[in-house]
Amino acid sequence: MVLLYLNAIQYIILCVLYFIRFVRFRTWFINDFKNTATNPGFLTFVAGTCVLGNQFYLLKGYHVLSSILLITGLLFWVFLIYAAFLIITIKSHKLPIEKAISGIWLLFVVSTQSVSILIANLAKDLPIPPEISLFTSLFLFLCGCRCTSY
Numbered sequence: 587m588v589l590l591y592l593n594a595i596q597y598i599i600l601c602v603l604y605f606i607r608f609v610r611f612r613t614w615f616i617n618d619f620k621n622t623a624t625n626p627g628f629l630t631f632v633a634g635t636c637v638l639g640n641q642f643y644l645l646k647g648y649h650v651l652s653s654i655l656l657i658t659g660l661l662f663w664v665f666l667i668y669a670a671f672l673i674i675t676i677k678s679h680k681l682p683i684e685k686a687i688s689g690i691w692l693l694f695v696v697s698t699q700s701v702s703i704l705i706a707n708l709a710k711d712l713p714i715p716p717e718i719s720l721f722t723s724l725f726l727f728l729c730g731c732r733c734t735s736y
Contacts, residue, residue, distance in 0.1 A: 590641050597638050604631065622677065622686045625670045629693040632666065635659035636700035640707055649711040656704045663701050667694070695730045702726035 608615050618624045639655030642648040680686065702723045709719035
């Protein structure tokens, strides 16, 4: 339980630091977001959000808090995934492949599967039929598996 609360405190600190970074260092923040080598790093927020949601659900049974974290993680996942691939596609000056792609790109898989696992855990507590939740979870999980096979 100590680790759960430690994770919650660190998550709040992460959110505050992201906010401060965006407000005080907006140009650097946006440049990192536009850079194909560093952009996937923003997906750590999604993974952390969904992992914390899973912890609150499994260890404390907090359905509502876990659902809020799921919605937050899912919204940021959709935005960040599409923004990353949009930037990669339309950017006029592209880095060479050996500089643009690194291990940080595994966060596409990690974030996708963290959303998937939280949806699966919350399937019976969400306001949509469990079959749809579980199908969505399976779809996302398999999308993450498919990314790792390349």
